Amino acid sequence: MSMIAAFYGGKSILITGATGFLGKVLMEKLFRTSPDLKVIYVLVRPKQGQTLQQRVFQILDSKLFEKVKEVCPNVHEKIRAISADLNQNDFAISKEDMQELLSHTNIVFHCAATVRFDDHLRHAVQLNVTATQQLLLMASQMPKLEAFIHISTAFSNCNLKHIDEVVYPCPVEPKKIIDSMEWLDDAIIDEITPKLIGDQPNTYTYTKALGEVVVQQEGGNLNIAIIRPSIVGATWQEPFPGWVDNLNGPSGLIIAAGKGFLRSIRATPMAVADLIPADTVVNLTLAVGWYTAVHRPKSTLVYHCTSGNLNPCNWGKMGLQVLATFEKIPFERAFRRPNADFTTNNITTHYWNAVSHRAPAIIYDFYLRLTGRKPRMTKLMNRLLRTLSMVEYFINRSWEWSTYNTEMLMSALSPEDQRVFNFDVRQLNWLEYIENYVLGVKKYLLKEDMAGIPEAKQHLKRLRNIHYLFNTALFLIAWRLLIARSQVARNVWFFIVSFCYKFLSYFRASSTLNA
Ligand SMILES: CCCCCCCCCCCCCCCCCCCCCCCCCCCCCC(=O)SCCNC(=O)CCNC(=O)[C@H](O)C(C)(C)COP(=O)(O)OP(=O)(O)OC[C@H]1O[C@@H](n2cnc3c(N)ncnc32)[C@H](O)[C@@H]1OP(=O)(O)O
Numbered sequence: 001m002s003m004i005a006a007f008y009g010g011k012s013i014l015i016t017g018a019t020g021f022l023g024k025v026l027m028e029k030l031f032r033t034s035p036d037l038k039v040i041y042v043l044v045r046p047k048q049g050q051t052l053q054q055r056v057f058q059i060l061d062s063k064l065f066e067k068v069k070e071v072c073p074n075v076h077e078k079i080r081a082i083s084a085d086l087n088q089n090d091f092a093i094s095k096e097d098m099q100e101l102l103s104h105t106n107i108v109f110h111c112a113a114t115v116r117f118d119d120h121l122r123h124a125v126q127l128n129v130t131a132t133q134q135l136l137l138m139a140s141q142m143p144k145l146e147a148f149i150h151i152s153t154a155f156s157n158c159n160l161k162h163i164d165e166v167v168y169p170c171p172v173e174p175k176k177i178i179d180s181m182e183w184l185d186d187a188i189i190d191e192i193t194p195k196l197i198g199d200q201p202n203t204y205t206y207t208k209a210l211g212e213v214v215v216q217q218e219g220g221n222l223n224i225a226i227i228r229p230s231i232v233g234a235t236w237q238e239p240f241p242g243w244v245d246n247l248n249g250p251s252g253l254i255i256a257a258g259k260g261f262l263r264s265i266r267a268t269p270m271a272v273a274d275l276i277p278a279d280t281v282v283n284l285t286l287a288v289g290w291y292t293a294v295h296r297p298k299s300t301l302v303y304h305c306t307s308g309n310l311n312p313c314n315w316g317k318m319g320l321q322v323l324a325t326f327e328k329i330p331f332e333r334a335f336r337r338p339n340a341d342f343t344t345n346n347i348t349t350h351y352w353n354a355v356s357h358r359a360p361a362i363i364y365d366f367y368l369r370l371t372g373r374k375p376r377m378t379k380l381m382n383r384l385l386r387t388l389s390m391v392e393y394f395i396n397r398s399w400e401w402s403t404y405n406t407e408m409l410m411s412a413l414s415p416e417d418q419r420v421f422n423f424d425v426r427q428l429n430w431l432e433y434i435e436n437y438v439l440g441v442k443k444y445l446l447k448e449d450m451a452g453i454p455e456a457k458q459h460l461k462r463l464r465n466i467h468y469l470f471n472t473a474l475f476l477i478a479w480r481l482l483i484a485r486s487q488v489a490r491n492v493w494f495f496i497v498s499f500c501y502k503f504l505s506y507f508r509a510s511s512t513l514n515a
């Protein structure tokens with residue numbers, strides 16, 4: 001019997017960010033392994049014209065939750081959606097709901113965050129720092145609380161090369177930053193943002209670092225743990241391989257490469273690609289929840305959920321496997337054949353961006369205009385180039401994350417828990433994982449049918465022929481223009497033609513003799 005699964009039985013659990021990528025996988029696993037849990041409270045904001053209930057039921061009715069329905073048929077009754085906006089004071093939670101949360105919650109998993117790299121500092125601070133502070137305040141008023149688990153990122157200290165499982169101090173105290181956001185106007189915040197974030201690459205990693213300091217400073221007597229996942233990718237095994245539902249991290253770029261938009265990417269092939277499957281992060285999170293509540297460590301423990309030091313894979317190997325998978329399972333209606341390459345310096349990056357990204361987009365938009373349609377490729381390409389510029393920082397460096405706490409926890413689990421809540425990335429086969437990831441992107445993100453693969457392969461063959469035809473035509477035009485202007489080119493041309501003619505004559509003569 002799994003001790004961790006038993007621990008969550010009968011518990012009231014509060015999850016923020018439950019409608020996000022990680023939050024959904026966390027809820028799924030909780031319901032599947034501890035169907036006797038009492039209730040999961042989820043803090044949700046109404047969105048896109050949907051009520052809270054509709055948003056939550058849409059998640060429960062999705063493919064991700066198919067297995068849950070078998071073991072926990074009354075799952076709809078065990079989830080309680082609470083209207084909340086983490087950007088508002090007291091999260092805009094009603095008095096009655098707040099009372100219920102405060103008096104019943106046993107465990108808090110804080111997943112909500114803005115993960116945008118380009119978010120305005122004010123918004124990133126509000127969600128990743130102030131909201132964390134407010135949630136801690138709420139938690140301190142929960143008499144039945146056993147553990148508070150904060151999800152951070154392994155990149156919260158990416159200005160360092162070697163990162164330990166400790167909370168590092170920030171140059172400016174989070175409280176001062178929070179205060180200043182209240183009275184500074186947007187223009188001044190824009191101006192001081194580069195100075196404040198210093199050697200951090202963006203407002204996301206900067207505010208996640210501030211969030212950790214807040215957790216450590218304001219955690220009081222709570223049992224708290226911090227989990228730092230690296231780049232969260234599709235699921236590895238559970239509830240099935242390859243599940244993914246948003247474009248963050250590598251997923252959007254896999255689509256861009258598979259559809260033939262992404263032709264070159266500035267990355268260091270030998271740099272470690274520190275991906276971690278979503279189900280691995282969730283298994284560690286649940287194990288940490290149990291350990292923190294039951295063993296009550298004296299200080300706030302930080303757990304690195306990374307793959308690089310236990311089972312490293314680099315971007316070169318990953319890129320090649322992504323491309324190899326496109327051969328077997330191509331995406332439908334590709335713009336060009338998937339054939340991306342790495343560039344390693346500014347000049348080649350600019351060159352290939354102009355030749356392989358911007359020029360085809362301009363040509364295609366011209367064609368769309370000619371045929372009376374609305375041009376859209378240049379806009380799409382600009383967005384892709386912007387995304388590439390944002391992720392470049394992360395794919396041209398390697399980091400070393402120590403994993404003592406994570407390994408300690410692994411050894412503290414019973415064999416059964418090690419199996420049910422497996423977070424040992426040493427067992428991960430990267431080639432298999434990446435193939436399933438690409439397949440998952442096709443099935444769950446693009447919603448493409450596997451029956452369409454033969455047609456997709458035919459389409460790629462047509463694109464290859466168009467490519468050859470286009471290149472041949474381009475070469476002949478260039479050559480014809482050159483011949484018209486240069487005596488040297490004409491001489492070379494006549495030399496090649498006469499050489500071919502002589503070769504053919506010789507070949508014909510010798511084959512007549514042999515016969
Ligand atoms: C030795 C041998 C060598 C051999 C060489 C072989 C060559 C092989 C080359 C092959 C390459 C092939 C494949 C490549 C696959 C692997 C490449 C992997 C690179 C992975 C990089 C990941 C790095 C991540 C690092 C993360 C570190 C921190 C981790 C975390 O803690 S948090 C999670 C990460 N957060 C994010 O990822 C958020 C990033 N997103 C943003 O910040 C923003 O969305 C934005 C990118 C800045 C874009 O902002 P915009 O305002 O312009 O757009 P908006 O968000 O409003 O969206 C508009 C529309 O665009 C869609 N969209 C959103 N995000 C993405 C995205 N990431 N990619 C594509 N499209 C995206 C969005 O859906 C909107 O669409 P619409 O609704 O239809 O308009």
Ligand SMILES: NC(=O)C1=CN([C@@H]2O[C@H](COP(=O)(O)OP(=O)(O)OC[C@H]3O[C@@H](n4cnc5c(N)ncnc54)[C@H](OP(=O)(O)O)[C@@H]3O)[C@@H](O)[C@H]2O)C=CC1
Pocket residue numbers: 016017018019020021022023043044045047084085086087110111112113114115127151152153154208228229230231232233246248249
């Ligand atoms: N994905 C990754 O690669 C990594 C993620 N992490 C961390 O994991 C956690 C989860 O990330 P992930 O699931 O990928 O992120 P998502 O963007 O998928 O989910 C974010 C969640 O936060 C919620 N949220 C955002 N703003 C508000 C708000 N104002 N009020 C209420 N809820 C809000 C979103 O709700 P809504 O649906 O309404 O928008 C959503 O449920 C984050 O803390 C992130 O920093 C760490 C490392 C890597």
